Every structure is written in structure tokens, then in C-alpha cells.
Amino acid sequence: MQESPKTAPVAVVTGANRGIGRAVAARLARDGYHTVLAVRDPDRGRHAARDLPGSVTVERLDVADADSVTDFARRLRDRHGRLDVLVNNAAINYDTWQDPLGADLTVVRDTLEVNALGAWRVSQALVPLMRHRSPGRRIVNVSSESGSLTGMGAAAPGYAMSKAALNALTRLLAAQLAADGILVNSVCPGWVATDMGGPAAPRTAAEGAASVLWAVRIPDDGPTGGFFRDGEPLPW
Template structure:
């Protein structure tokens, strides 16, 4: 493994936690692929990091579009021939302050399309690159809102369900994967970003650090777990 520089890909890498994950991975010596569905902001973000002499490139990928995902897989395969770390960070938060049954169903459908199906299709599509080298680390950026205990409190139903199902996907894929490919879910905490708002107590740097240890775990490292700040938490 050591004779190659490892390659990492971060979805939704143009801002917030995603941007910070790209930066910290590159500082740690990874070749990093920053993906975003907005090609303009994605290019700008990658360019900014390149100017700091970091090995970052931009690939356009809309996680809601399977053709776009497959094009990204082909690009990564041609350019690097491998993928070692995949971080599913792209996510949306559209909830209105309404009960799930009163919500416009399109809010739930759009939320699941990105937060669950997006991650599912990205994992499914990139997994062969990991399988061909019998090595991979997949990290799903989840939320404490996805914990089963949260389902007994009202509110933010679409977002909660999307993260609950993402957590279920994490466990299933781990159970079905060879132990050389490890997949875990992480709760980054409440982070000051476009999604978290300005009053959140954590900054993206802290959140990224709490996620990234899972990118470099050894063969004895966990798989199929849910973590916050390096500690396992309940599903």
C-alpha cells in the first residue's frame, strides 16, 4: 500500500465540513478528489486548495444523478486507477416545522434522494474500485438525528429518517463486505456551516478531525459502527 499515494474522494466538498475534510486529507498526504454538483463552486474550492500546494482535483458529481456518478467513477478510474477513501458528506436539510404526515411529500422524497439514495449509489458505484485492490475506507457523515432514540421526539422528520436509513445502510454494507473494506457512520456534532447555522458550537475543523481518524484505521479498526469524537455511540 505504501508505495502508492492513497486517493480519497469527498462528496459535497465545496464548502463547510466537506471542504475542511478535503483540506485535512490533502494535508495528510492524500491525493484528494473534491466533488460537488455545482461545477463553478467546486472548481473554485479545489483551485483555492491547489494554490496552497495541496494535491486536490475537482470532479463534477451530482449524487442525485446516477449517470453523473458513473461518469465520476470513470474519471477517477482513468485518472488514478484506485480509490482508498470515500467520504459521503453531501447532504441536504429541507425540513419545515411541520409533522411528517402534514409535510409536502416532496420534502421527504428530495431529502431521501440526496441523503440516502445519493450515498447508496455512490457506494455501490465506487465499491468495485475498492474491491479490485481489496482495500477501502468508507465514511458516511450522519447525524445524532439519525439515532433510533430520536424517532420518539417530534420534528425534523424528513432529515431524521434520511439519517436513520443511512445508518442502516452503513451496518448492512459492513455486514456484507470483506473486512478489508470498512464502512462506518459518524456524527460530526452541531457545526457552524450553511446547514448548521452561525450559532452552532463546533467549527468545521473540529468536525473534520472527529471524522478523519476513520480514513486511516488499520485492519484491526472498526467497521459497521456509529461514532462521535472517536467514541462509539448507540444506533
């Protein structure tokens, strides 16, 4: 784990201390980005970053806390002065134990606060650092097919609603930022064997991260405002 020169492109990955977030951060660092692991618990973040390649730092960020987001944005501006890639990966509460009519709305509210409003809050704070006109500026919202209205059922209601809201945020940001050349897309990494996905999931964290990285690597004339898995469109 080391600092990089200020000329390197900068990437932020939220919720990067494990699973898909850590796998994405590792690949970005290997690809030459100065990669910031934005995590609620810096000690866990430093442990996660210990064996990562390239240029990596760890910063505290609670996406549900407005003051934490403001402080994070200030530190990023002071230390790097720019941002090239934002991966909104932080998420909680895959609430498979709930159904819509019996759902604990406190759980639902907490889930929306992190999974949807957290990404919105972080984007509001960090987009000003992306207006430097360099190529390759991307916002990738790590969503889920659970949030697709086309196939939505009764399962995991809080999580499903939060990801549907995150997809709506993708559309809103893509429309506003098109003139700035910042591409914004939602990505479903698939069912991944993480703490949230469980050990029965068929995909590894690296395989799930590949979908996210596809959205980072698309050319400047690539799609924006879309929903993808493995580089292929998903229905809203």
C-alpha cells in the first residue's frame, strides 16, 4: 500500500473492505489508478488493503452520514485534487427474511439510506472533483437484478426497492452529466459468493467485479444511463 503521484487517475470504491468492492479496488490499483478504499471501519480497510497491488489508500466513509461524506470529499480534494472513477458499491441488508406486507419499515428505511441515498449523497459530494475534463470519468452504481421492475417479485423488499431507486439515480445522473462527458451506469455483478450473497452463490468476487470493471473501462463514446451485467443490457 503506497501513495501515488498526483498525476495518476484517482478511483474511489465505497464499501471496499471485502467482497466485490475489494476485488474492484484491487483491479483498479493494478490498472494504474490511485485507488481509495472508502470504508466505515478504517482498521478493517487497512487489513483489506494490506496485500493489494499498486497505489492504494484507505479513508473512513460512512455513506449514511452527511458529515462523514463532507469530510471525505474535503480530504479527497486536499490530497488528490481530482476524481476519475467513482464506484458506489456500499450496500446493506439483503433482507430475504422479509416480505412486503410484513416488512419492518425501519429495516427498509436503513437499507434505502445506505444503498440508494448513500450513493446519491456521495455522488453529490464528489462529482465536483470529476469536472476536470480528462477522459475516462465514470460513475458505476453497483446494483442488482433484484431492483429490476420487470422481474421483481416479493423477495427481499427493502433491498429490491433500494436497488430500483439506485437505478433511478443512475438515469438522473446520466442525464445531468452527459454534457460533462461523465458516463454513469448501473451494473449487476450477478449472484456472488460474498458475505451478503452467501456461499452457495455461483460467482466469485472477481467474476462479479468484472462486470463493474467493464463499466469503468468503456470508451468515452460508450453507453450512459444503462443497466448491465457482463456487458449486456438488463431490463429496467
